[in-house]
Amino acid sequence: MKTSPSKRELQHFLKRFVPDTSPSMPRIKPELNPQGAPGVQSPKDYVNALLSPSSNQIALTKVEGPFDRTGWQAVGSTLLKLQKLGMTSIVVADSVAWRSEQHSVELTKRMTRESMALVEAIEGAGGRARPIYGGLLEQGVSDIQVNFEFIQSALDNNQIPVVFPILSNNGMQQPIKANEAMVALTRNLAGPLKFKGITPARIVVINNEGGIPNHERPGTAHSLVNVQEEYDEIVKAYDDNEAWKKSHPSAIQNLDMVKDCLSCLPTTSSAIIVPTSSLPKALIANLVTDKPLYSSSLPISNLQIGSPDLLQVNQTRSTVLRHGIKINNYANLSDLDLPNLTRLLEASFQKKIDQSSFYARLERDLAGAIIAGDYEGAVLMTRERAYPEAQAHYYLDKFAIAPTSQGIGLTDILWKRMCDAYPELLWRSRQDNGVNKWYFERSNGYLRLKGTQWVLFWHGSKGFQFVEEYATIAKAIPASFSGLLTNK
Template sequence: MRLFRHSLYLQTQLCKRYTTDSKSIPEQKEVRELLKNVMDTGPSKRELQHFLKRFGPDIKTTKPTLLSGFEEIKGAPGLKSPKEYVNALLAPSYHQLALTKVEGPFDKPGWQRVGNTLYKLQKLGLSSIVVSDNPNWKSDSSSPNELTKRMLRESMTLVESIEQAGGRARLIYGAVLERSSNAITINLDFIQSALNNNQIPILVPILTENDKQIPIKSNQALLALTQRLASQAVDPKLVPSKILVINKEGGIPNHELPGTAHSLVNVQEEYDDINKAFTQNPSWNQSYPSTIENLEMIRDCLSLLPTTSSAIIVPTTSLPNALITNLVTDKPLYSSSLPRTGRVINQAKTTVLRHGIKINNYTCLQDLDLDRLTSLLEASFQKKVNKSAFYGRLEKVLDGAIIAGDYEGAVIMTSEGTGPHAYLDKFAIAPSSQGIGLTDILWKRMCDSYPELLWRSRMDNGVNKWYFERSNGYLRLKGTNWVLFWHGTEGYKCVQDYATIAKSIPASFE
């Protein structure tokens, strides 16, 4: 089991307390299980602090909290003991909101996993507004009245699964969804009432029109909900931070690696490629009947939400771990920037989607906005660029620049030596764009464009662990403070050339 390296004391002491002290926490088994789920995600120190900042108890104080002399955990101020901290952390109040589509029906264990997962996410601070779904509802030829009864009956199974897990849920339908002109309007009163009473609202996609109840597609309801919640100005917590889709088949199939699912999708860049892959693989429409419709729905929803919002498609077989891991680390389960050879790729078949950023490629220095590029490099590296020396060199050796959005990220590649060899001169992400998957998106684009490349990093660089994981080889250069890395299957043949290049590149910063 992977552990919280930065809160080992928290783990051992709390698990012991909740095992032995049945009077303090009646639901001791539930608490232990939830703590184990969180600890199994094994986040880094930065990820743990980011999670606690977003979902930790909101207690006002100026005094830091130390866990009995152990490392301070930021984001949990004002708590005197690990037990008090966990009690507050697991209080059933929502800190962020997810719009969740549950594509049933499932077998009994599947329903139990769904109910258990939604309740655990609520306890960790991510509450769901759930829209129930069943792909068979679309082909049901019965009358609207009979179909409505069926939808209500099947949605009650989800309510029951949440309540059997220990949570509370409320079935909502009728006057919540209404048609005004050609648009669907949302009445948030019942939904907000459920959230405020620690209930998970289960919205049945039934529209009221001319005093009649008419079934609609769940994706229509999700998009209407997103539009309504994104535009409300009452409560910032009501702006969804996640779109969740729970189904049987899992995430979006990866046409580049048959038999696997995409780990991360940059919707702006990859939407057309995924549609094209389904056209070229007609059998996917039977194996993944809802994927394209869900992709379109997610694209439309994320376009209305902040860039920090994301979506995730997960099969019931990967619950609850896949969603809890994503909640704690705010990352895909498998990094798409990792080398593919010899690795087990996304066995959970879970896909994280972000609205993403447009990526542009340049080959001429004159086509770049050097002022913006300089600002990006200085913000990312926290150093001042020696502009005359740096750009003077790039005039001669620039091979390509990959720019994300409005200079929110950049890859600068040069052509070096007699190979010539592709050298990663700069890889930069703006501080304001960290945590939205841009690093993986740019790294993958770079590796696709440059199958063989090298770069260097100072030996004390905190990013080196990340580099070690993504390189095909490395060498510590004697007599220098540099580590040479390379990507590509042929790099080991060029180590001597690579070492000469890495030693010869002049400094870029003052």
């Protein structure tokens, strides 16, 4: 519970990981039997049943050793806790030491021997693990095939399968890279013959070095990566930084592996790269909230020295990655698909938009539009003046996320994209808007406008210089909606 999920996040977690139809969920409330009467579950039995190992969701997890004793204990304990919370890991063993050796029979034996440390770590934490090192991965005609009977047998017995990256090829056993095994497992799990109808909800990498180093905030890791949009920029920054190749030697290989895995999975799936030093908090918080520990859209300038958020930015070194969606910028209203934009705005705000007056204003004042995917999210910016001769300011007219695209990190991705494109901007929100807490955290300043229902917010270091103009603009913007949206 140290993850402190919001009510919405907790409901989302319970819906995914503790469904009402789960056979492990007890049917009798514990308070009905405080003394543990015969035939009725006691509170202790209820809790034990609630936390019994289950495989409602699957995480495909690469454990990239070697670790010291404390590191192995953290790994074993964390994997067991995730299993009790409804996410069972299919684990692939890895070690940076294996990569410098030639593939040989001796390397195969060494991999098998050293991978047992992972099995022992899980069992030492009180869990059950099953090593799988032969017959699981087989060389097919064009790619690696997976024999899932071994994994299914382990899961049916509440064991965590630990896969050694060893390939069967014409009767011979040969080592392969753990990343190859991860991609092969993902493709087969997500393929037409899905294993037990389950696709991985998470791709997890546990290592020593942590997540993807952040070129925008040196000394920290990226909090959230939209792979489709940011991959090339990250690779270029890594190639230009020789120090990272020593401090984060696996970063790009892991980024490539995650990119390949997420491309096979639904957009609801995500990945996380986390160092052992951040276990178990980083993985459990991500499991419960489905978010990074630190929001990538939160301005670092807003954080006070010594605040928990600033410590997370600098020390957690965990990176959440999503396949993401393509984001495009438009300058003219005529470039937009207005029927799709209307559907997005009305679904997001649950209000009927006054199309004629709203689009007439955008035709005149639109500064730019940022559209995510097939109108799954949108940012609409206008140029506004407090009076005709005044300087023009960027005004956030609409920020909308489709209900079907919420919870996949799109809000943070779009907000960061907007702030990069418009470093100085303002917006307004109704005083009773439940989103205001989120706005307070991301603004550089705000002002409650007396005599109105609005709170004025601004982003940027110069906003305080234009507060009076901002207030005049915020009061003058006409309403965009004509009433609540009704379902026909």
